């Protein structure tokens with residue numbers, strides 16, 4: 001399989017044009033029909049992009065959070081008449097030296113913007129993590145006696161660093177996950193006896209015949225999009241797929257369509273096809289029968305928040321897959337950066353679950369019909385085979 005990761009766009013980035021900073025992102029609402037890149041210097045538009053799922057996926061919204069605070073810092077640095085930034089923008093007549101009271105106003109406004117940004121979506125802890133990283137950098141800049149404009153520049157550098165860090169972290173998750181899949185392929189081959197023998201997982205699962213798992217590659221089921229589009233680049237669950245595909249141990253990915261907004265049908269299949277990974281789209285309801293047919297070797301999903309107990313919130317529907325995986329004795333992996341682990345949240349029951357607009361489920365309201373639209377559900381740790389992070393498998397009982 002020829003992997004073409006260069007065909008994938010960067011999901012979110014920062015740039016400067018004539019000294020004016022901007023956040024750029026792929027508008028994921030328009031995929032797969034149109035690949036539109038948006039640029040904005042207004043932090044409120046970044047908040048809007050997060051709320052409306054133009055930018056989505058836990059690590060991507062973490063980066064978006066930090067980048068939005070950066071844009072707010074530039075805006076308020078100019079508003080407070082910071083001399084250096086105003087000069088950069090050729091507004092010399094408006095130059096006023098930033099005094100102590102200006103700096104205090106800047107800090108207050110930035111804190112307020114950070115609060116609004118962090119509240120754009122409640123479940124993925126990466127958003128508040130990214131915002132907090134920016135707040136810490138702003139406070140450190142203040143403690144070091146930096147001006148508002150210098151603080152904004154420090155936040156720009158932080159946003160660049162977080163974007164690079166995200167890709168590096170994802171590649172490490174991918175390497176650790178691929179090692180687990182290698183072990184799985186060897187284990188399946190052992191269970192089969194010799195290459196070419198039937199594939200018997202025990203229980204009631206029917207057999208799948210074929211070449212050895214190592215030769216043929218594994219069939220992976222995934223839900224939602226925990227790919228490059230959900231991160232700055234490369235992906236978490238799909239990062240594992242990319243790393244394993246590079247080693248030749250992926251046969252095919254089955255992508256759940258992931259109702260109601262179809263991140264699987266619109267984003268995961270688009271991304272995998274572009275990257276050159278064989279992919280089959282299926283409606284969510286097919287997962288059980290696919291597993292019953294013995295077509296699924298492993299399930300890999302991402303996470304939006306992992307509690308101290310190891311319980312993991314991910315796109316609604318994930319819990320059902322984990323329960324089915326247990327029944328069919330299929331390994332169920334969660335791939336996520338450590339920034340998704342929130343040790344201040346004790347267990348899955350404490351994870352706030354976002355309830356989204358009911359129109360996503362029922363476009364035209366019907367009199368007398370109630371609708372539920374929770375975006376996420378929580379999978380208890382006992383159903384998870386391994387949580388794969390950039391540092392390897394994370395065991396909540398050991399931390």
Ligand code: MRU
Pocket residue numbers: 053056057058059124223224225226227230231235236237263301302303304314315375
């Ligand atoms: O509502 P979304 O599209 O932001 O939900 C995304 C998911 O549930 C992903 O699986 C999760 O954020 C992990 S992304 C690496």
